[in-house]
Amino acid sequence: MPTLRFDNAFVRDLPGDPETGTQRRQVHRALYSRVHPTPVAAPRLVAYSREMADALGLDAAYLASPEFAQVFGGNALLDGMEPYAANYGGHQFGVWAGQLGDGRAITLGEVLGAAGERWELQLKGAGPTPYARMADGRAVLRSSIREFLCSEAMHHLGVPTTRALSLVTTGEQVVRDMFYDGNPVPEPGAVVCRVAPSFIRFGSFQLPSSRGDVALLNELIDFTIRRDFPELGGDPGSPEVRAEWFGQVCERTARTVAAWMRVGFVHGVMNTDNMSILGLTIDYGPYGWIDDFDLDWTPNTTDAQGRRYRFGNQPQIAYWNVAQLANALVPAFGDTEALESGLERFVTTYTAADRDNVARKLGLIACRDDDLELMHALYALLHSAEVDMTLFFRGLADLDLAAPSLAPFAEAFYDERKREAAVGPFNEWLSRYVARAREDGTPHAERCARLHAANPRYVLRNYLAQQAIDRAEAGDYAGIHELLDLLRRPYDEQPGRERFAQRRPDWARNRAGCSMLSCSS
Structure with missing residues (x-):
């Protein structure tokens, strides 16, 4: 059994949903709901990232053990794990969608590495949560393979990204209508364990702001600065620290999107709930790499008409997204000067990164x-x-x-x-x-x-x-x-x-x- 040090700050320091169970509901004045993964019939490890396993201190013997597949397939918990699904909102294709949340992702806990680094372990496809709406909370093998491989591929390309530890098949079938055309078919199911220092996203701040819950918004801002931006130091509630925090969020987002453009990556669904507060590439769904060069190409069938998330439009959408985050933060900032300054930092950072891309690629x-x-x-x-x-x-x-x-x-x-x-x-x-x-x-x-x-x-x-x-x-x-x-x-x-x-x-x-x-x- 591995020796993993859990420090589950998110559930310890932030307010959670008092209601239990997976029944679908609107969750107010809370940033998460406690929920356990739903067990599967026959979990089997089919692939893992050696680099990510090493970072977590998991050796080959444990990875090959039946226990690993049980834990990372959603059938068992290790001591110290406190599973939950996060509550957040977001703009989807430019339209405010209200509460969204982790519909098929369940965080197991936060692991501290040997050097004090923090890794949040999250199972995608682990069953329903209060945020699953009408879905089953499961994931099919094809989408899980794509997320597992792309997470690690982007890391090795040097693009800021969430990571993937493991890919586990479930021994169960999941019914999906791949192109939403009335032809659902059963497919093999799978669970990916994805890993990041934090899965907090723009929509995490947007939801309490949209509801007028300024106290919860302030609480989340202070927590995020303390846990995920410790280098800022000082009082997370001070205007100066908050201004620098937002400026860094803008800079990180700009650098990441510039990295996408350099390698020809198209995210495909840049909704604000899919934007990481750490500037990581997150939520690998209908992504793609440019084959024949086309700034207007999108890999997403849902975006085929409007092409909002096409390759050449990604920098503009990223700016739009950080602007929506800025709008959500106004009640906690008091005035807009610091937020406007942060948005300017996005522009200057992306402009510099784009020029650097031109030089490097030529x-x-x-x-x-x-x-x-x-x-x-x-x-x-x-x-x-x-x-x-x-x-x-x-x-x-x-x-x-x-x-x-x-x-x-x-x-x-x-x-x-x-x-x-x-x-x-x-x-x-x-x-x-x-x-x-x-x-x-x-x-x-x-x-x-x-x-x-x-x-x-x-x-x-x-x-x-x-x-x-x-x-x-x-x-x-x-x-x-x-x-x-x-x-x-x-x-x-x-x-x-x-x-x-x-x-x-x-x-x-x-x-x-x-x-x-x-x-x-």
Whole structure:
């Protein structure tokens, strides 16, 4: 049995729901409801993150034990665990939705690491909670695989993110209508243990504010500053500390979204209840990576009409979201000056991060104003010629500055006719780029290293995840393990694994799970 030190500050220091049970209800003057996971028939560990297990102090013997699957499948609790579901609200697709809460996520407790770091352990798919509304609180294997793999993939890409410890199958079937078209089918169920220093989100503050519960709002702000922003020091109720806290939230959010843009990640459902107060990427649902470059692409079928959460709109939505958080905090701040200042910090932080992205992705020492135009011209070419984003930017390292050509990008084009039509414009752009790179004066080896460090060789393309899902649903989990290992080193060349770096195959262009996904994906 592991020795885990639990310090469950959230349930100890904040007010909870006096009512028990999983019956659906509106919960007022409380930030959580105590609820236990619902046991499953036959929990079985099929994959785990070695790095996350090490951080928690869980050894291989315990991970392989029947007890681990029982605990992290939702059938048992360890001493010190105090499970609960959090209460929060949020804007969904720009519309205030009122109370939402953890409908299928149950936090087991907060573990303290050897260095005092805090890890909140949360089971997703562990059964109904008071916030499940009409749902069953379960998760299917396909969505659980996607969340498990993406959490760890993003970490290794260097993108701020929640983590994943384990993926446990339940031995039970879950009925889902994947595309909400009246065709529900039974699917294998699973539970993911996701891990983060905190799962507090923008909507945690929005709900009490929307109800006029300023006392609860202040209590949550003070707690969040004390527990999750200890470096701020001082009195969490002081205007100065609170102003700096909100400014940091804005900065972290801006840096994270800039990181998404750098690697071509599209979250797909940037509702305010899916925005972490720590600036972590959270709630992996209908996400996707850009294949052929398209700023208007969204992976979310629910967003297909409005495309609110499309790739190129993510920075604007992030700003809108922090502005909604600012609105919710007004009653606790008294005036708007500090909040307006924080929003300005979002803009300046994102602008700087975006310029840094341009420099890094082009292998330049720094970004000049004319480099922004150079990058925007490239974006237009990549879109019109239907070029793979990941392959093109990775190929820049193989460009011969003495004799530039499209040869390093041959595998990046999805349409041969479009490639032929774009040869002239691309050669013109490459000439401009070569002139700029020579002016930059970076030695070849250093330029290549900079390009490789910014532009991943491997990303979790939807079709790769779907192939692993297809195998897993047939009882073969090797594809999950293979991808997990591959994505530990996304910036490295990995001989023998070149097939994972190929552009999306034609068969995956419109296949379910490989292009568009639903919120149940």
